[in-house]
Amino acid sequence: MNSAPRxxxxxxxxxxxxxxxxxxxxxxxxxxxxxxxxxxxxxxxxDEDVDRxxxxxxxxxxxxxxxxxxxxxxxxxVRPAPTGSADLVSQDRAELDQALASFAEVQANAAFDxxxxxxxxxxxxxEVLLPYLHELGEAWERGDVTIxxxxxxxxxxxxxxxxxxxxxxxxxxxxxxxxxxxxxxxxLGLIAFxxxxxxxxxxITFLGQDTPISTVAEHVRILQPxxxxxxxxxxxxxxxxxxxxxxxxxxVPVALAGAGAxxxxxxxxxxxxxxxxxxxxxxxxxxxQKT
Amino acid sequence: MNSAPRxxxxxxxxxxxxxxxxxxxxxxxxxxxxxxxxxxxxxxxxDEDVDRxxxxxxxxxxxxxxxxxxxxxxxxxVRPAPTGSADLVSQDRAELDQALASFAEVQANAAFDxxxxxxxxxxxxxEVLLPYLHELGEAWERGDVTIxxxxxxxxxxxxxxxxxxxxxxxxxxxxxxxxxxxxxxxxLGLIAFxxxxxxxxxxITFLGQDTPISTVAEHVRILQPxxxxxxxxxxxxxxxxxxxxxxxxxxVPVALAGAGAxxxxxxxxxxxxxxxxxxxxxxxxxxxQKT
Amino acid sequence: MNSAPRxxxxxxxxxxxxxxxxxxxxxxxxxxxxxxxxxxxxxxxxDEDVDRxxxxxxxxxxxxxxxxxxxxxxxxxVRPAPTGSADLVSQDRAELDQALASFAEVQANAAFDxxxxxxxxxxxxxEVLLPYLHELGEAWERGDVTIxxxxxxxxxxxxxxxxxxxxxxxxxxxxxxxxxxxxxxxxLGLIAFxxxxxxxxxxITFLGQDTPISTVAEHVRILQPxxxxxxxxxxxxxxxxxxxxxxxxxxVPVALAGAGAxxxxxxxxxxxxxxxxxxxxxxxxxxxQKT
DNA sequence: ATAGGTTTTGTCAAGCTTTTGTACAT
DNA sequence: ATGTACAAAAGCTTGACAAAACCTAT
Numbered sequence: 060m061n062s063a064p065r066x067x068x069x070x071x072x073x074x075x076x077x078x079x080x081x082x083x084x085x086x087x088x089x090x091x092x093x094x095x096x097x098x099x100x101x102x103x104x105x106d107e108d109v110d111r112x113x114x115x116x117x118x119x120x121x122x123x124x125x126x127x128x129x130x131x132x133x134x135x136x137v138r139p140a141p142t143g144s145a146d147l148v149s150q151d152r153a154e155l156d157q158a159l160a161s162f163a164e165v166q167a168n169a170a171f172d173x174x175x176x177x178x179x180x181x182x183x184x185x186e187v188l189l190p191y192l193h194e195l196g197e198a199w200e201r202g203d204v205t206i207x208x209x210x211x212x213x214x215x216x217x218x219x220x221x222x223x224x225x226x227x228x229x230x231x232x233x234x235x236x237x238x239x240x241x242x243x244x245x246x247l248g249l250i251a252f253x254x255x256x257x258x259x260x261x262x263i264t265f266l267g268q269d270t271p272i273s274t275v276a277e278h279v280r281i282l283q284p285x286x287x288x289x290x291x292x293x294x295x296x297x298x299x300x301x302x303x304x305x306x307x308x309x310x311v312p313v314a315l316a317g318a319g320a321x322x323x324x325x326x327x328x329x330x331x332x333x334x335x336x337x338x339x340x341x342x343x344x345x346x347x348q349k350t
Numbered sequence: 351m352n353s354a355p356r357x358x359x360x361x362x363x364x365x366x367x368x369x370x371x372x373x374x375x376x377x378x379x380x381x382x383x384x385x386x387x388x389x390x391x392x393x394x395x396x397d398e399d400v401d402r403x404x405x406x407x408x409x410x411x412x413x414x415x416x417x418x419x420x421x422x423x424x425x426x427x428v429r430p431a432p433t434g435s436a437d438l439v440s441q442d443r444a445e446l447d448q449a450l451a452s453f454a455e456v457q458a459n460a461a462f463d464x465x466x467x468x469x470x471x472x473x474x475x476x477e478v479l480l481p482y483l484h485e486l487g488e489a490w491e492r493g494d495v496t497i498x499x500x501x502x503x504x505x506x507x508x509x510x511x512x513x514x515x516x517x518x519x520x521x522x523x524x525x526x527x528x529x530x531x532x533x534x535x536x537x538l539g540l541i542a543f544x545x546x547x548x549x550x551x552x553x554i555t556f557l558g559q560d561t562p563i564s565t566v567a568e569h570v571r572i573l574q575p576x577x578x579x580x581x582x583x584x585x586x587x588x589x590x591x592x593x594x595x596x597x598x599x600x601x602v603p604v605a606l607a608g609a610g611a612x613x614x615x616x617x618x619x620x621x622x623x624x625x626x627x628x629x630x631x632x633x634x635x636x637x638x639q640k641t
Numbered sequence: 642m643n644s645a646p647r648x649x650x651x652x653x654x655x656x657x658x659x660x661x662x663x664x665x666x667x668x669x670x671x672x673x674x675x676x677x678x679x680x681x682x683x684x685x686x687x688d689e690d691v692d693r694x695x696x697x698x699x700x701x702x703x704x705x706x707x708x709x710x711x712x713x714x715x716x717x718x719v720r721p722a723p724t725g726s727a728d729l730v731s732q733d734r735a736e737l738d739q740a741l742a743s744f745a746e747v748q749a750n751a752a753f754d755x756x757x758x759x760x761x762x763x764x765x766x767x768e769v770l771l772p773y774l775h776e777l778g779e780a781w782e783r784g785d786v787t788i789x790x791x792x793x794x795x796x797x798x799x800x801x802x803x804x805x806x807x808x809x810x811x812x813x814x815x816x817x818x819x820x821x822x823x824x825x826x827x828x829l830g831l832i833a834f835x836x837x838x839x840x841x842x843x844x845i846t847f848l849g850q851d852t853p854i855s856t857v858a859e860h861v862r863i864l865q866p867x868x869x870x871x872x873x874x875x876x877x878x879x880x881x882x883x884x885x886x887x888x889x890x891x892x893v894p895v896a897l898a899g900a901g902a903x904x905x906x907x908x909x910x911x912x913x914x915x916x917x918x919x920x921x922x923x924x925x926x927x928x929x930q931k932t
Numbered sequence: 933a934t935a936g937g938t939t940t941t942g943t944c945a946a947g948c949t950t951t952t953g954t955a956c957a958t
Numbered sequence: 959a960t961g962t963a964c965a966a967a968a969g970c971t972t973g974a975c976a977a978a979a980c981c982t983a984t
Contacts, residue, residue: 164519221509228455521842
C-alpha cells in the first residue's frame with residue numbers, strides 16, 4: 060500500500076503549507092518523517108509522509124504541542140483504519156438496507172450490531188445512518204419505497220438511536236435543547252445530531268417531533284440551555300413558527316437545522332443556521348462553545 | 351446513605367437563607383447540627399444537615415418556638431424513611447414521575463432500570479408505564495403538564511420501550527403487524543401491547559405512527575401476519591380510515607385498540623375490538639391463537 | 642482505557658477556563674491532577690484530567706469550597722469521556738472488564754446497562770459476555786485472576802442475566818428444560834443459552850447448577866418439555882451421569898452442551914451435541930422446532 | 933453583633949528551563 | 959542539505975500575599 064517516495068521537500072511544503080525548514084526540523088526532532096533520498100541526496104517524500112504532516116497539523120490545531128502532536132501522528136499510523144475496513148462496512152450497510160426494506164427486524168438489528176462493533180459513533184452516523192436516511196427519503200419521493208417500509212425502517216433506527224442516547228442528559232459540558240417544530244415528524248436526523256453533540260461532551264434534552272416552540276420557551280428560563288436546536292425536513296413547519304422562533308431567539312441562542320432550514324429563514328428568526336452535515340456542525344458548535 | 355460532610359457554613363446559609371451566626375447559635379444551643387470539621391477547623395455540613403435546617407424553618411413557620419422546632423427537626427430524623435421498604439416499587443414510580451416532569455433524563459432512566467430489575471415486563475407495563483401514560487394524558491388535558499414535559503417523557507419512554515422491543519421480530523409464534531392510522535401520533539400504548547405479545551411468543555412488526563392503512567394492505571399478502579392491530583387514542587383517525595380498514599379486514603384479521611376504538615367502530619370495520627388493558631388483551635389473543 | 646497524557650498545561654487552561662496557576666495549585670494542594678511529565682519536565686495532561694477539572698468546576702458551581710470539590714471530583718472519578726478513537730462496543734466492553742476486575746459493582750452495572758442499550762441481546766451475549774466469560778476462565782487458569790475476582794464477576798453477571806431471564810417461562814413456544822449435572826457449577830453459559838432460546842420464542846425452565854439427572858427425569862414427566870439441555874464445562878460430570886442421561890434420552894430429546902460435551906459422549910448418551918456458540922445453536926434448535 | 937485571629941484559596945512575581953519555529957553560515 | 963544558533967513563547971518552582979470566609983469569645 061506504500062506509495063513510492065517521489066515528492067521533493069518544496070512540493071510537500073507547498074501542499075501542506077509547512078515551511079521547508081520546519082519540515083526538516085520535525086524530521087530531525089520527532090522523526091515524524093522518514094523520506095527516501097534521491098541520488099544527489101534530495102529528500103523524497105511519499106504520500107504517507109504528506110498524510111503524517113497533515114495529521115500533525117490537525118493535532119496542532121487541537122492545541123497540542125509539537126512533540127505530542129508528532130507522537131500521535133506516528134501512533135495513529137499504526138492503526139490507520141479508524142473508519143474500519145471499508146469492505147466489511149459497506150457489506151453490513153448493504154445488509155442493513157436490504158433487511159429494513161423487507162421487514163426483517165432481526166437481520167437489520169444484527170447488521171446494526173456488527174456496525175456498532177466496527178465503527179466509532181461519528182463514523183456510524185456520518186458514513187452509514189445519515190446517508191441511509193437521506194437515500195430513504197429520496198427513494199420514498201421516487202416511490203421506490205412504500206410508506207410501510209419507510210415507517211418500519213424509521214422505527215427500527217429510532218429504537219437503536221434512542222438506545223445509544225441513554226444517558227445523554229448527563230455530563231458537564233454545555234447544554235442543548237432539541238426539538239422539531241409543530242407538523243414536523245422527522246426526528247431521526249435531530250437525534251443523530253444530539254448523539255454527535257453528546258459524544259463531544261454536551262448534555263442533551265430531547266423534545267422530539269411536533270413540539271410547539273412556545274412550550275420550549277416556557278422552559279428555557281429554568282433549564283438554561285446554552286443552545287436550542289430546532290430541526291425540520293421542510294421549510295413549512297419553520298415558517299409557520301417564525302414568530303415564536305424569533306421570540307425564543309431573544310432569550311437563548313437558537314440554531315435551525317435540517318433540510319428545511321435556510322440562511323434566509325435563520326436570519327429572519329435571529330437564529331444560526333446549521334447547514335449540512337450534523338457531525339461537522341456538532342464539531343463547529345463545540346468549538347464555538349469552548350471560547 | 352449519609353452524604354459526606356462537605357458544605358461550608360456560608361453555603362448552608364445561602365441554601366437555607368439562615369444567617370451564619372444563627373446556624374452556629376442553633377448548633378450550640380439546640381444541637382440541631384453536628385457538622386464535621388476541616389483540617390483547619392472549618393465546619394463541614396452534610397446534605398442531611400441542610401434538611402434539618404429546612405425542617406427547623408418549617409416548624410418555625412408553623413409558629414413553634416426555636417427550642418421546640420429544633421426538637422422536632424431532630425426527632426423527625428429518627429424516622430427519616432417513613433416509606434421504608436414498604437413499597438420500593440411505588441417509590442421508584444414516584445421518582446420516575448418526578449424525574450420525567452423535571453427533564454432529568456438520567457434519574458428517569460435510573461428509576462426505570464430499578465423498576466425493570468424488580469418487576470416482570472408485564473408488571474412494569476401494567477402497573478407502572480400504562481398508568482403513567484394514562485395519567486400523563488389527563489394531566490396534559492388539565493394543563494398540569496406542558497407539552498414540552500409530555501414530549502420529553504414520551505421520548506424517554508419510547509427509547510426504553512423500543513430498547514426492550516429489540517428482536518421482537520424473531521421467533522416461531524404467531525405474527526402480528528402493528529400500526530397507528532394516519533393522524534395518530536400516540537404509539538406508546540401500541541409498543542407496550544407489542545411487547546406484551548412478544549413476551550408471549552409472538553413475532554412483531556411495528557409500523558408506528560401515522561401509517562396509511564392502504565400501505566399496510568399492500569404488504570399483508572407477502573408478510574402474511576396472523577393479525578393486524580391498529581391503535582388510536584381518539585376515534586377520529588379510525589373513522590377517517592374506515593373504508594381502508596374494512597378492505598383490510600377482508601384479507602386478514604384486524605383488531606382495533608386504544609381509547610379511540612369502540613365496539614361500534616370495530617363492527618363497522620369488520621374488526622375485533624381490543625378493549626381495555628393491553629396485557630389482558632395480549633393474553634386473550636394468545637389464548638385464541640393457541641387453539 | 643486511559644488516554645495517553647499529551648496536553649500541556651496551557652491547553653488545559655484554555656479548554657477549561659481555569660488559569661494555569663490555579664491548575665498547578667489544585668494539583669499541589671488537593672492532588673486532583675496527576676499529570677505525566679515531558680522529558681524536560683513539562684506537565685502533560687490526559688483527557689481524564691480535563692474531565693476531573695470540569696468536575697471540580699461543576700462542584701464549585703454548586704457552592705462547594707475547593708477542597709471539598711476536589712475530593713468529590715476525585716471520588717466520583719467521572720466516567721471517561723467517549724474518546725471517539727475506539728468503536729462503541731469495545732469501549733464499553735473495556736469498561737466492564739475493568740470494573741469487574743476491580744470489584745466496582747456500580748460501574749460494572751452501568752457499563753452493562755450501556756451495552757444493553759447499545760446492542761441486541763444476541764450480540765451482547767455473543768460478542769461481549771460469552772467471550773468475556775471464556776477469557777475469564779483462561780485468565781483464571783493462568784492465575785492472572787484471583788478466585789475472589791472470578792466469583793465477583795460471575796455473580797454480578799449471573800445477577801444481570803437472571804434479571805433478563807425473568808418471565809422466560811411464559812409463552813406459547815416450544816419448551817426447554819435446562820440443567821447442569823451434579824458437580825458442575827458453571828451455569829452462566831447455560832443461562833445465556835436459555836436467554837437466546839427465549840428471545841426466539843421458547844419457554845424455559847432452569848434448574849441450574851448441580852442438578853441430579855434423576856431429578857430432571859422427574860420433572861420431565863410432569864412438565865413435558867420439548868427438549869432437555871444439559872451443560873457442563875468439563876467432561877467428568879457428564880460421564881458420571883452417563884447412565885442417567887441415557888435413560889432420560891429415552892423419554893425426551895436430550896442435548897449436551899458446554900465445553901465438556903463431546904460428540905462421543907453425546908452418541909453414548911443418545912443425545913444431540915450442541916457444539917460451540919450458544920447463539921448459533923439456539924438458532925439451529927429453533928429452526929428444527931419450526932419444521 | 934463585634935472584635936480579633938485563623939484558614940482557605942486564587943493570584944502574582946522572580947529567576948530559571950524547555951520547547952519550537954525560524955534564520956544563517958557552511 | 960546540514961548543523962548550529964537564537965529568541966519568543968510557554969513552563970517550572972518557590973514563596974509570598976491579600977481578600978474572602980471562618981473561628982471563638984465577649
